[in-house]
Amino acid sequence: MRTSRRTSAIVMLSALAIAAAACGSSKSSGGNAASSTSGAAATTVAASATTAGNAATTAAPSGGATTTAAGGKLLSYDESAKCGQKGYDGSIAKIEAIDAVTVKFTMCQADVAFPSKVAFASFAISPSEYLDKAGTTAGGDLVNKPIGTGPYKLKAWDKGNQVILERNDDYWGTKAKAKTVTVRWQTEPAQRLVELQSGQADGIDNVGTDDFDKIKGDKTLQLLPRPALNVFYLGMNRDAAPFDKEEVRQAVGAAIDKQRLVDTFYPKGSTAASQFLPEAIPGYAKGFTDFTYNPDKAKQLLAAAGFPNGFEVNLSYRDKSRGYLPQPTPIATDIQAQLAKVGIKVTLDVQESTTLLDNAAAGKLPFHLLGWGADYPDATNFLDYHFGKGAKPQFGKGFDDIWKDLDQAGSNADPAKRDALYADAAKLIAQHAPMIPIANGGSAVAYKAEVKGGQASPLSSEQFAPMDNGKDQFNFLQNGEPGGLYCADETDGEALRVCEQINESLLGYEINGTKVVPSLADKYESSADLKEWTFHLHPGVKFHDGSALDANDVVRSWRVQWDAADPAHKGRTGEFSYFTSLFGGFLNPPPAK
Amino acid sequence: MTRFLIRRLLASIPVLLGIVVVTFVLARLLPGNPCVAELGEKATQAQCAQFNHREGLDKPIPVQLGKYLNKVAHADLGASFRQRRPVTTLLAERLPVTVELSIAALIIAVLIGIPLGVFAAYRHNTLADASAVVVANVGVSMPIFWLGLMLQYVFAVTLKRSPLGLPPSGRLDPGIIATPFFERWGVHANGVFRFVSRLLILNGILAWKWAIVGNALRHLVLPAVTLSTIPLAIIARMTRSSLLDTLGLDYVRTARAKGLGEFLVVIKHALRNALLPVVTIVGLQLGSLLGGAILTETIFNITGVGQTLYEAIGARDYSVVQGFTLVVAIGFVVLNLLTDIVYTVLDPRVRVT
Numbered sequence: 032m033r034t035s036r037r038t039s040a041i042v043m044l045s046a047l048a049i050a051a052a053a054c055g056s057s058k059s060s061g062g063n064a065a066s067s068t069s070g071a072a073a074t075t076v077a078a079s080a081t082t083a084g085n086a087a088t089t090a091a092p093s094g095g096a097t098t099t100a101a102g103g104k105l106l107s108y109d110e111s112a113k114c115g116q117k118g119y120d121g122s123i124a125k126i127e128a129i130d131a132v133t134v135k136f137t138m139c140q141a142d143v144a145f146p147s148k149v150a151f152a153s154f155a156i157s158p159s160e161y162l163d164k165a166g167t168t169a170g171g172d173l174v175n176k177p178i179g180t181g182p183y184k185l186k187a188w189d190k191g192n193q194v195i196l197e198r199n200d201d202y203w204g205t206k207a208k209a210k211t212v213t214v215r216w217q218t219e220p221a222q223r224l225v226e227l228q229s230g231q232a233d234g235i236d237n238v239g240t241d242d243f244d245k246i247k248g249d250k251t252l253q254l255l256p257r258p259a260l261n262v263f264y265l266g267m268n269r270d271a272a273p274f275d276k277e278e279v280r281q282a283v284g285a286a287i288d289k290q291r292l293v294d295t296f297y298p299k300g301s302t303a304a305s306q307f308l309p310e311a312i313p314g315y316a317k318g319f320t321d322f323t324y325n326p327d328k329a330k331q332l333l334a335a336a337g338f339p340n341g342f343e344v345n346l347s348y349r350d351k352s353r354g355y356l357p358q359p360t361p362i363a364t365d366i367q368a369q370l371a372k373v374g375i376k377v378t379l380d381v382q383e384s385t386t387l388l389d390n391a392a393a394g395k396l397p398f399h400l401l402g403w404g405a406d407y408p409d410a411t412n413f414l415d416y417h418f419g420k421g422a423k424p425q426f427g428k429g430f431d432d433i434w435k436d437l438d439q440a441g442s443n444a445d446p447a448k449r450d451a452l453y454a455d456a457a458k459l460i461a462q463h464a465p466m467i468p469i470a471n472g473g474s475a476v477a478y479k480a481e482v483k484g485g486q487a488s489p490l491s492s493e494q495f496a497p498m499d500n501g502k503d504q505f506n507f508l509q510n511g512e513p514g515g516l517y518c519a520d521e522t523d524g525e526a527l528r529v530c531e532q533i534n535e536s537l538l539g540y541e542i543n544g545t546k547v548v549p550s551l552a553d554k555y556e557s558s559a560d561l562k563e564w565t566f567h568l569h570p571g572v573k574f575h576d577g578s579a580l581d582a583n584d585v586v587r588s589w590r591v592q593w594d595a596a597d598p599a600h601k602g603r604t605g606e607f608s609y610f611t612s613l614f615g616g617f618l619n620p621p622p623a624k
Numbered sequence: 625m626t627r628f629l630i631r632r633l634l635a636s637i638p639v640l641l642g643i644v645v646v647t648f649v650l651a652r653l654l655p656g657n658p659c660v661a662e663l664g665e666k667a668t669q670a671q672c673a674q675f676n677h678r679e680g681l682d683k684p685i686p687v688q689l690g691k692y693l694n695k696v697a698h699a700d701l702g703a704s705f706r707q708r709r710p711v712t713t714l715l716a717e718r719l720p721v722t723v724e725l726s727i728a729a730l731i732i733a734v735l736i737g738i739p740l741g742v743f744a745a746y747r748h749n750t751l752a753d754a755s756a757v758v759v760a761n762v763g764v765s766m767p768i769f770w771l772g773l774m775l776q777y778v779f780a781v782t783l784k785r786s787p788l789g790l791p792p793s794g795r796l797d798p799g800i801i802a803t804p805f806f807e808r809w810g811v812h813a814n815g816v817f818r819f820v821s822r823l824l825i826l827n828g829i830l831a832w833k834w835a836i837v838g839n840a841l842r843h844l845v846l847p848a849v850t851l852s853t854i855p856l857a858i859i860a861r862m863t864r865s866s867l868l869d870t871l872g873l874d875y876v877r878t879a880r881a882k883g884l885g886e887f888l889v890v891i892k893h894a895l896r897n898a899l900l901p902v903v904t905i906v907g908l909q910l911g912s913l914l915g916g917a918i919l920t921e922t923i924f925n926i927t928g929v930g931q932t933l934y935e936a937i938g939a940r941d942y943s944v945v946q947g948f949t950l951v952v953a954i955g956f957v958v959l960n961l962l963t964d965i966v967y968t969v970l971d972p973r974v975r976v977t
Contacts, residue, residue, distance in 0.1 A: 211799055215798060217793065611668070
């Protein structure tokens with residue numbers, strides 16, 4: 032949607048004002064990303080956001096069109112007026128191509144985690160012409176034959192059998208080692224190991240729990256533990272007695288022997304959770320542990336709360352194995368036994384998976400087992416989602432002091448200050464104990480011993496380009512087949528891992544880590560209020576079809592997801608789940624059913 | 625014969641209708657939500673409401689059933705939630721895989737099972753007979769999952785560097801895709817030709833790509849042997865017991881009395897009649913193999929009907945579950961019918977009524 036002339040003039044004047052202010056003040060910026068841990072480093076940048084990187088034009092969009100060096104109109108979509116209004120739940124106000132290599136995002140409110148979200152595979156960039164041509168049919172070529180800028184391009188997708196990728200010899204970055212990569216899938220861990228041992232696979236995902244020692248003992252193989260980005264917890268709703276008493280909640284915390292549960296039921300590489308944030312997430316409070324196993328203290332706390340003989344309660348859970356909860360019923364049974372020792376008599380209440388999720392979100396479960404895996408590696412995805420002001424009533428009424436810390440951390444670009452606020456939040460969460468974090472479920476990836484550059488990404492987004500098995504073809508085996516290869520409309524890791532090899536986002540995550548690093552954007556910077564984020568594209572990047580990457584491709588790729596009325600807003604399912612999950616609602620959302 | 629065929633086909637309609645209705649209802653009684661299976665457990669209620677409305681899952685079940693039956697009557701089996709492709713397209717891809725595997729397994733079962741049964745019957749009440757019976761019983765009792773894993777471990781891992789080494793899974797080596805034979809001929813085709821092209825061995829022969837044929841055969845050995853154990857045992861036992869009955873008949877005694885050699889008596893005179901019930905068993909086994917190779921397909925990573933059904937059940941992909949179950953049921957009905965017809969051809973004394 033083109034901006035009106037008046038709105039464009041306001042935007043232009045605002046942009047010039049911000050640029051003028053920026054020249055004389057410090058701004059947050061990333062892009063070199065060497066010290067960024069919370070999405071925005073503290074480097075001062077003097078350059079204007081509207082002029083960096085391109086000499087052809089310095090004007091902000093006017094009427095949505097400014098001629099670039101290439102002669103094309105710059106795209107710009109300004110929906111600022113809709114921020115906070117009825118009918119629009121989204122957090123994006125504006126996306127504009129400032130020039131051919133500069134894109135600016137303006138948010139409705141501060142978003143300190145924006146770089147971390149932008150790096151996510153769902154926001155990969157496609158050629159705007161291809162989006163218009165192939166994106167208008169649900170499940171069409173955009174989903175089955177994606178075009179990107181990545182180190183690999185899609186050679187063939189033999190449905191049901193394998194995806195074959197071939198090296199992009201015109202890649203703008205470091206060329207991939209293997210000429211061809213095949214991605215296949217096998218649901219059974221034992222079978223995945225056999226494939227690795229037989230040599231048919233060079234690497235396998237999600238090593239079976241029982242196979243860790245076997246692989247470690249095999250000199251022809253190597254095991255790479257994957258840092259956990261999940262947490263398993265025991266939730267309590269403070270709106271339901273007896274969990275309305277803080278001493279009761281703290282008693283539960285002291286009654287749980289976390290290490291025993293991890294040692295008995297979890298794969299190697301898993302850890303007892305010392306707080307809600309996993310260690311790999313920036314904001315994790317090093318050295319802090321919320322609860323120490325102490326049944327005597329638990330009994331004292333229960334007595335102080337008026338329950339010297341304990342009480343009876345239902346513990347709701349779902350019998351569905353997850354990374355954070357590999358053996359639901361044995362774990363629930365063990366927790367039941369542990370709580371019985373302090374007088375809490377638990378009746379296990381198994382619920383169907385979706386029912387449990389719905390009930391938990393609605394605040395209907397006084398006592399339940401659940402967990403969380405990262406969508407993007409930022410503390411806001413864990414803490415704000417569960418304990419922030421807008422959190423669902425899963426744990427009952429929120430806590431003002433926790434809200435305050437999270438609000439401040441979410442609008443502060445200084446990583447050190449954010450870390451301090453999150454450390455304080457960890458203490459408050461331990462004090463109020465809306466839930467007891469118990470374990471971070473680990474996993475591992477295994478490769479043949481001769482593979483150099485093997486990875487075990489905490490985000491399960493291994494990059495095949497640097498992996499070298501000394502041959503032309505590298506074979507990887509994962510859990511399942513991708514549903515589609517258009518990352519914007521996929522949610523499962525099986526699809527995201529494959530499409531990340533083909534398509535790239537403005538930013539990326541470091542190999543084997545969660546730190547945000549440059550990708551298609553060489554650098555970025557934000558306004559002091561963390562509402563405006565400007566990205567400068569790497570010059571000379573080409574898509575696999577030979578067309579050049581420019582700012583319009585970025586704007587269009589985002590617009591297609593953002594606007595539910597866009598003809599190319601089709602994808603595979605049409606849900607674009609991660610967009611709504613990370614950025615609120617769509618523009619022009621379909622009527623609620 | 626024509627009246628028989630028509631009557632049997634008409635009689636199969638209510639059977640198939642019953643299967644469709646039962647599968648439809650059972651699929652929806654499964655706990656779980658296709659929305660969550662498709663969009664992930666972080667899908668919001670609003671997203672699920674949209675999904676359910678789009679897929680027609682928010683309508684009452686009788687309405688959904690009526691719409692589905694109407695579609696089936698027009699040869700439309702719906703589309704997969706997950707793959708966003710027609711179920712018929714998925715069937716065209718996956719059914720040939722299972723057909724190839726099932727036929728290979730059945731060939732092994734027949735080529736080994738019948739001789740084993742003949743041997744056991746001929747050496748009735750000897751150690752050889754007892755051994756053959758034990759082998760047959762072990763075959764029936766052996767868990768397929770365990771057998772498949774053991775075969776993989778022995779031939780794909782332990783013997784991987786020897787001439788006996790075999791690939792552990794898949795239909796072809798990673799990175800190889802078989803070009804459909806008609807494309808080699810320079811022709812664009814669909815339908816039956818595309819179906820045939822998914823039978824890799826036949827496709828390789830028609831395309832004159834012997835390397836592909838060899839590669840496909842090597843990949844087929846372990847899963848076919850695994851899948852053949854149960855039908856092999858059943859065929860061996862049936863052959864043995866049927867031949868024992870036949871060898872006790874008067875005409876066999878007469879043939880021996882006439883001085884015919886034992887080989888001629890058993891193979892030429894007795895076996896032909898003894899094989900009649902075995903033909904029935906073979907036909908029924910093919911039907912059950914087509915629908916029930918889930919474990920073998922999962923172990924050996926062969927994306928056929930069984931594995932697709934298993935994944936569809938887990939993903940609550942109702943259309944795929946219903947469509948595939950219906951096609952398997954139709955296959956079973958047709959194979960039953962063909963078995964009866966073959967029986968009458970083999971034994972003119974038998975008349976179909």
